[in-house]
Amino acid sequence: MERYTKPAILLHWLIALLIIAAFSLGLTMVNIPGLTPTKLKYFSWHKWLGVTVLALACLRLLWRLTHAAPAYPAQMPRWQQSAAHALHGLLYILIFAIPISGYFYSLAAGVPVVYLGLYPLPVFIDPNPELKPLLKLVHYWLNMTLLAAFCLHVLAALKHQFIDRDGVLKRILP
Amino acid sequence: MTLRSLLTSILAGGVAAISLASSAVAAPLKVDTGKSTVSAVFKQLNVPVEAKFKKFAAQIDFDSAKPDAAKAGVDIDIASFDLGDAEYNKEVLKKEWFNAAQFPKASFVSSSIKAAAGAPAGTKYDVAGKLTIKGKTADVHFPLAVKKDGGSLVFDGAVPIKRLSFNIGEGEWKDTGMVADEVTIKFHVVTAP
Numbered sequence: 001m002e003r004y005t006k007p008a009i010l011l012h013w014l015i016a017l018l019i020i021a022a023f024s025l026g027l028t029m030v031n032i033p034g035l036t037p038t039k040l041k042y043f044s045w046h047k048w049l050g051v052t053v054l055a056l057a058c059l060r061l062l063w064r065l066t067h068a069a070p071a072y073p074a075q076m077p078r079w080q081q082s083a084a085h086a087l088h089g090l091l092y093i094l095i096f097a098i099p100i101s102g103y104f105y106s107l108a109a110g111v112p113v114v115y116l117g118l119y120p121l122p123v124f125i126d127p128n129p130e131l132k133p134l135l136k137l138v139h140y141w142l143n144m145t146l147l148a149a150f151c152l153h154v155l156a157a158l159k160h161q162f163i164d165r166d167g168v169l170k171r172i173l174p
Numbered sequence: 175m176t177l178r179s180l181l182t183s184i185l186a187g188g189v190a191a192i193s194l195a196s197s198a199v200a201a202p203l204k205v206d207t208g209k210s211t212v213s214a215v216f217k218q219l220n221v222p223v224e225a226k227f228k229k230f231a232a233q234i235d236f237d238s239a240k241p242d243a244a245k246a247g248v249d250i251d252i253a254s255f256d257l258g259d260a261e262y263n264k265e266v267l268k269k270e271w272f273n274a275a276q277f278p279k280a281s282f283v284s285s286s287i288k289a290a291a292g293a294p295a296g297t298k299y300d301v302a303g304k305l306t307i308k309g310k311t312a313d314v315h316f317p318l319a320v321k322k323d324g325g326s327l328v329f330d331g332a333v334p335i336k337r338l339s340f341n342i343g344e345g346e347w348k349d350t351g352m353v354a355d356e357v358t359i360k361f362h363v364v365t366a367p
Contacts, residue, residue, distance in 0.1 A: 034261070034265050035261070035262055035266070036346075037346055037347065037349060037352045040218055040219060040352060041219065041352070044219045044221070109258055109259070110223060110224065110225075110257075110258050111221055111223055112221060112222065113221070114219070114220045114221045117219050117220040117221075118220070127224075127258060129258060132258070
């Protein structure tokens with residue numbers, strides 16, 4: 001069965017790992033009470049991870065638009081193919097929407113992002129106490145949506161591998 | 175009357191006359207607190223963050239015709255420091271930061287205000303004074319810009335300080351890699367017309 005191209009495979013796993021790291025760090029940091037140096041560090045690292053995901057997502061979208069994905073097995077039901085396309089579409093939207101919502105949440109909170117502590121990134125909006133709680137909520141729920149989509153994505157991959165045994169998972173394995 | 179007491183009374187009279195003269199030249203200005211701001215700009219992991227002191231009182235005696243007689247003082251209510259997050263606002267009032275329970279106010283008193291060399295008259299001044307935060311007093315110098323806006327005067331300035339010389343951020347917060355030692359106190363004071 002035809003596989004994804006090497007760069008597509010690399011970008012898939014790299015982004016997956018970075019998202020898992022950013023997601024766990026995000027949950028950890030918001031549960032640290034008060035104000036500690038560790039908390040501030042985690043917030044910065046979380047933002048750097050998010051910005052990295054966004055940059056890689058841009059690369060990945062460009063690559064995907066110029067390189068077709070391998071076709072699904074002929075025996076795969078139509079509805080499942082449509083569902084797979086829809087879920088992949090949603091995942092693509094989220095890997096952009098989540099870092100962007102987080103970035104603007106940080107700006108609204110009056111904390112610009114300095115990538116790796118070295119490169120100040122553009123400030124598009126002024127601190128905004130009204131927008132801040134709204135963006136926080138948006139960032140949170142987009143992440144919960146991602147968690148649900150991620151679970152479906154993994155379950156579907158496992159179903160293809162162990163129930164359908166149709167080699168769909170192999171297309172993306174490193 | 176002894177010579178000594180005579181001298182003393184002459185001296186006292188002279189001082190009174192001088193202070194009367196200076197207060198007649200430089201009358202205290204009314205500060206429009208709604209338009210004025212005092213904030214601190216600090217860097218955490220190289221990220222510049224600006225936080226406002228929402229409550230402060232400024233006393234300014236200033237007459238551009240006689241800047242040498244000018245005097246300025248600011249009292250800042252430490253508990254009004256706003257980082258934009260209720261939880262953080264509570265944290266910074268604790269002992270290792272501002273210790274607001276023991277030191278509720280920060281204050282600045284000018285000791286000299288001189289017209290800056292080379293600038294058009296009445297626009298720029300060099301200010302020296304004493305800044306007290308968390309019970310520690312340090313000498314500070316900063317440039318002051320003054321402009322007229324209708325009937326009001328607008329004073330702008332930025333005072334560079336080192337937070338550790340005021341013990342702001344003790345214990346694990348002494349690490350200047352986390353929060354830089356250099357902090358700028360920015361003010362924008364507008365007087366009522």
